[in-house]
Amino acid sequence: MTFTVTVEPSGRTFTATENETLLAAAIRQGIGLPYGCKDGACGSCKCRKISGVVTHGPHQSKALSADEEAAGLILTCCATAHSDVVIESRQVAEVGAFPIKKLPVRVLQLERAAPDVMIVRLQLPANDAFQYRAGQYIEFLLRDGTRRAYSIANAPHVQADVPMLELHIRHMPGGKFTDHVFGALKEKDILRIEGPFGSLYLREDANKPIILLASGTGFAPIKAIVQHLQHKGFTHPVWLYWGGRRPHDLYQDAWVRDAAATLPQLTYVPVVSDALPEDGWTGRTGFVHLAVLADHPDLSGFEVYASGAPVVVESARRDFTAAGLPAEAFYADAFTSEADKALG
Numbered sequence: 001m002t003f004t005v006t007v008e009p010s011g012r013t014f015t016a017t018e019n020e021t022l023l024a025a026a027i028r029q030g031i032g033l034p035y036g037c038k039d040g041a042c043g044s045c046k047c048r049k050i051s052g053v054v055t056h057g058p059h060q061s062k063a064l065s066a067d068e069e070a071a072g073l074i075l076t077c078c079a080t081a082h083s084d085v086v087i088e089s090r091q092v093a094e095v096g097a098f099p100i101k102k103l104p105v106r107v108l109q110l111e112r113a114a115p116d117v118m119i120v121r122l123q124l125p126a127n128d129a130f131q132y133r134a135g136q137y138i139e140f141l142l143r144d145g146t147r148r149a150y151s152i153a154n155a156p157h158v159q160a161d162v163p164m165l166e167l168h169i170r171h172m173p174g175g176k177f178t179d180h181v182f183g184a185l186k187e188k189d190i191l192r193i194e195g196p197f198g199s200l201y202l203r204e205d206a207n208k209p210i211i212l213l214a215s216g217t218g219f220a221p222i223k224a225i226v227q228h229l230q231h232k233g234f235t236h237p238v239w240l241y242w243g244g245r246r247p248h249d250l251y252q253d254a255w256v257r258d259a260a261a262t263l264p265q266l267t268y269v270p271v272v273s274d275a276l277p278e279d280g281w282t283g284r285t286g287f288v289h290l291a292v293l294a295d296h297p298d299l300s301g302f303e304v305y306a307s308g309a310p311v312v313v314e315s316a317r318r319d320f321t322a323a324g325l326p327a328e329a330f331y332a333d334a335f336t337s338e339a340d341k342a343l344g
Contacts, residue, residue, distance in 0.1 A: 001017065001018055002015050002016070002017050002084065003015065003016055003017075003018070003052075003081040003082070003083060003085060003196075003233070003339055004084045004085075005022055005025065005052075005081060005084070005085045005086075005087065005284045006025070006084075006085070006086045006087070007031065007033070007087055007088075007089050007149030008050060008086060008087070008088050008089075008249075009087060009088070009090065009186040010169075010255075012031060012058060014020065014029040014031045015029070016080070017081075018080055018081060018082060019080070019307075020080065021057070021076065021077055021078055021079060021080055022054070022074075022076040022079050022080070022085070022087070023038065023076040024034055024046055026076065027100065027197070030099075032199060033047070033076055033113060033199070034047075034087055034089065034199040035076065035077055035197075035198070035199060035329070036198075036313075036332065036333050037077070037149075037281055037333045037334060038077045038149075038197075039077065039078075040056075040057065040059025040060055040064075040075055040077055040221075040332075041059070041060050041061055041062075041063055041077040041310070042063055042310055042313070042314075043062065043063035043064065043075070043314065043334075044199075044267050044313075044332055044334060045075050045076045045077045046063070046068070046073055046074070046075055046309070047073070047074060047076060047087050047088055047089040048072055048074075048086065048087065048088040048326070049073070049086070049087055049088075050072075050075055050086040050087060050088055050329060051084075051085065051086045052081065052083045052084055052085030052086060053081070053083040053084075053085070054074055054079040054080060054081055054082065054085060055079070055080055055082060056069070056074070056075065056079050057078040057079075057080070058078065059075055059077075059078045062107045062310075063075060063330070064330045067342075074087070076089075077087070083170040086259075086309060088283070090328040092134060098131040098132055098133070098196055098262050098342060099131075100193065100194060100195060100196065100197070101128075101130065101195070102192065102193070102194045103124070103125055103128055103130065103140065103193060103194075104132065104190055104193075105122040105123060105124060105125075105165070105189050105190070105191050105192070105193055106122065106123040106188060106189070106190055106191075107120065107121075107122060107163050107185060107186065107188060107189045107190075107191065108121040108122060108123040108187065109121040109187060110166060110181075110185065110186070110187060110217060112329070113168070113251040113252065114248050114249065115248065116170055116171040116252040117168060117169070117170050117171070117217060117249075117251050118168075118181055118182060119167070119168055119169075119171045119183065119195075120164060120166070120167045120168075120169055120170070121160075121164050121165070121166050121167075122164060122165045122166075122191070122193070123161070123163065123164055124163040124164060124165065125163070125344075130159075130163070130165075130195075130196075131156065132156055132195065132196035132197070132198065133156070133201035133202070134152075134155040134156060134201060134202060134221075134224040134225050134227065135151070135152075135198065135201040135202060135221040135222075135224055135225050135228075135305065135307075135331075135333075136152060136195065136196040136197060136198040136199045136200070136201055137149050137150055137151040137152060137195060137196065137197050137200075137221065137304055137333065138150065138152060138165065138193045138194065138195030138196060138197070139193065139194050139197065140177065140191055140192070140193055141192040141193065141194055141314055142176075142177065147176045147194075148283035149197070150167045150168070150169060150220070151164050151167070151168075151198070151200075151218075151220040151221035151224070151307065152165040152166065152167065152195075152220070152221065152224055153167060153168050153219075153220035153221070153223045153224055153334060154166040154197070154223070154224055154227060155224045155225075155227035155228040155231060157227075157228070157231045158227065164191050165193075166220075167220065168217040168219065168220040168223075168251075169181050169217070170194065170216060175335075193292060195315070196335055198221075199331060200221050200306075200307060200331050200332060200333040201225075201226050201331075202228055202229070202305070203303065203331075204232070204339070207236070208236065208301060208302055208303045209237040209238070209239075209297075209301065209302050209303075210236060210237070210238045210239070210242070210302065210303050210304075210305065211238075211239045211241065211292055211302055211303070211305070212225060212226070212238065212239065212240040212241070212304075212305050212306075213241050213288065213289060213292060213294065213304060213306040213307070213312075213316055213337055214240070214241070214242045214243070214277045214308055214337070215242075215243045215244070215288055215304075215307075215309050215312040216243075216244055216249055216308055216309060217308075218306075218307035218308025218309065218312070218313075218333070219242055219250075219251075219252065219307070219308075220307070221305075222240065222242070222307055223252065223255070223256075223261040223308050223331060225305060226238075226240065226256070226259050226263075227259075227265070229263060230259065230262060230263060234263075234265075236265065236267060237265050237267070238263070238265055238266045238267070239266075239267045239269060239292075239295070239296075240256065240260075240266060240267070240268050240269065241269045241270075241271060241288050241289075241291055241292050241313070242256065242268075242269075242270050242271070243270075243271040243273065243287070243288025243289075243291075243308075244270075244271075244272055244273070245272070245273050245274040246272060246275060246276065246279060247272055247279050247281050248275060249272075250270050250272070253270060256268050256270075269284060269291060269295070270283055270284065271283070271284040271285065271286065271287075271288040271291045272284070273285065273286060273288075287315070289306075289315050289316040289319060289320070290310065290314060290319075292320070293317070293319060293320070293323055295307045296323075297323060298323060298324050299320050299323045299324050299325035300306060300319035300323075300324035300325065300326070302325060302329065303330075303331070304316070304325060304328045304329060304330050304331065304332075305332070306330065306331070306332040306333075307332065307333045307334075308334070309334070310334040313332045313333075313334040314334070316330075316332075317330055319331065
C-alpha cells in the first residue's frame with residue numbers, strides 16, 4: 001500500500017509504501033529531510049510524529065531511546081508508514097533539489113595528508129554535470145552491493161575549473177573499503193558513486209553568525225562550506241573549531257589559516273585533545289565542542305554546522321541546545337563507520 005506523508009510546518013507531501021523507509025521515500029521524491037548515516041545509528045534524522053502509524057526497523061538506542069519513541073519521536077531512516085503520517089521537520093529543502101545520480105568516476109590523485117588520512121580526488125565525467133551543495137556527501141557503490149559515504153571537500157564552484165570531487169578518507173584498519181584505499185587503489189582506477197546526499201549545507205538566508213565544528217576528517221564538508229563562503233562573499237561572523245587528538249590530525253591546518261587570511265570575519269580555533277610532549281602543542285586543548293562553549297556560553301543567536309565522529313556531534317547537539325541553540329539551527333553529519341553501526 002501507498003501512504004501520504006505530510007511534513008510540517010512546510011506542508012510539503014510525498015508518498016511512501018509500507019516497504020520503504022520514510023527517508024528513502026523522501027529522497028526518491030526530492031524532499032530534503034535531515035539525515036546522516038541512514039542506518040539508525042546517528043540520530044540526525046530524528047523528528048516528531050504528529051499523527052499516523054509507523055514501525056521502526058533496527059536502530060541504536062543512542063539514536064532513539066525507548067522514552068523518546070514513547071514521546072512520539074521517530075527516525076525517518078528506519079521508520080516505515082502503515083497509515084498516512086504527519087511529521088514535524090523544519091529542515092526541508094526547497095522545491096527543485098538537485099537530482100540524485102549514479103555515475104562512474106576516475107581516481108585523479110591520491111595524496112597522503114596524515115598517517116591515517118588520504119585525500120582522494122575523483123574526476124567526474126565531462127559530459128555529465130554533477131550538482132550538489134557545499135557540505136553534502138556521496139556514496140561509493142561497492143561490488144558486493146554495500147555502500148560507503150564520504151563528504152565532498154570542495155565547493156561546487158570549483159567544478160568550473162576541473163570537474164572533480166575531493167574526499168578526505170581516514171584509514172579504519174580492517175575496513176574493507178579504507179584498506180583498499182590505503183592499499184590497492186591507484187590513480188586512473190574507476191569507481192561508482194551516487195549522490196548528492198545530506199542536509200549539512202549552508203543556509204544562506206539565515207543572517208546569523210555561524211559556528212563550524214569539525215573533528216578529524218569531519219573537516220571535509222566544513223572545508224567545502226568555507227570555500228563557498230569565500231566564493232559568495234559572506235560577511236557574517238564565522239568561527240571554525242577543528243579538533244583532533246594530535247596536531248597531525250589537523251591535516252590541512254595551513255589551508256585553513258590561508259583561508260582565514262582572505263576572510264577577515266573567519267576566526268579559526270584549532271583544538272587538540274591528546275597532544276604528546278614531542279608535539280610541542282601550545283594551542284587550545286580538550287574537547288573541541290567544549291572550546292566552543294567556553295568562547296560562546298550563549299548560543300541562542302547562532303547557527304551551527306557540525307561534522308565528525310558521532311560522539312562529538314552528539315555531545316555538541318546536547319550541550320549546544322542546553323546553551324540556548326535552537327534545535328533547528330543545528331545541522332550535522334556524523335561520520336558513522338561500519339564498526340559504529342554494529343554497536344547497539
